[in-house]
Amino acid sequence: MRALVLVKATVDSEKGTFSKQWMDGMMQAMGKFNDALREAGVLVMAEGLKPTAQARRVVFDGPGRTVIDGPFTETRELVVGFWIWEVKDMDEAVAWVKRCPNPMPGPSEIEIRPFNEMSDLP
Template sequence: MRVMVLVKATTDSEAGIMPSLDLLTAMGAFNGELAKAGILLAGEGLHPSAKGKRVAFDGATRTVSDGPFAATGELVAGFWLWQVKDMEEALDWVKRCPNPMPGPSEIEIRPLYEMSDFAGAMAG
């Protein structure tokens, strides 16, 4: 099963404050453990939403908005893509993760759709 592990943004990450050397070292070690276990497929940090764009769709209309975007806690500051046997394994790994931000933070785990999830829709 593949999961997307989303590191939620904080006021500091949205302000562009870079992680400390200690945090970068700890996260590098954690990423090394993930790679050694064969779980890590991809992982990156994202620039603050001020450097981003959003495109809203309504039929054929496209509306572009420039960042920054509101609701910091709903934004994503970084992600991993993992291959795990089940959600429990993903949860076990997230619990081992160093706190990805200097203060309180949150990580969300979401399973990816696989082709087998669409088997019923494609059979009709």
């Protein structure tokens, strides 16, 4: 099963104002976690995203297109990073997320979304 694992943004991640000390420790801890994912054959891809102040949204309405410049305010719904994993099932994905270092200095959230596979489609 392939899964998209989403690291949700926080007010702090949108500000991009983490201390150098925290960032250094987080990068080291996350690097070790990613190494474990890679060694287990789980990691397909991992990336961090810039704050939404540097983002755009394109809104579709029939043939019309409207571009909206960031930043976006609904922080709880935003994504600051992601992985693509190849796992046996959702239980394995959850077990890996539980091993993940907290990606933020305070409370944070990670969402796991399975990809549609050809066998899922009618």
